[in-house]
Amino acid sequence: MGAEHAHGLAADFADALRQQAVQSAAAAPAVRGSDWRTGTVTAVNADGTVSVGDAIRARRLESYATPAIGDRVVISQSGTGNWLALGRIAA
CATH class of the missing domain: 1.20.5 (Single alpha-helices involved in coiled-coils or other helix-helix interfaces)
Structure with missing residues (x-):
């Protein structure tokens, strides 16, 4: 060669x-890096988080005080993979 x-x-x-x-x-x-998207709340958890879809568990902001299953929400992911539920979006 x-x-x-x-x-x-x-x-x-x-x-x-x-x-x-x-x-x-x-x-x-x-x-x-970070990412954001929309999703539907599938569970409201007692620890201040909501489940969005099957795989995402997001910490709620204090301003998202009354989450409910079926809410359409904006979620944001940090560069380390942690999720935040920013709150409901208009229908």
């Missing part, structure tokens, strides 16, 4: 590794 061929293989490997890192980072909240 010639030096040029080996260099080309190393460059291809480096490109593939960079692409894999970008794809992995895109799926990780800690890497991609």
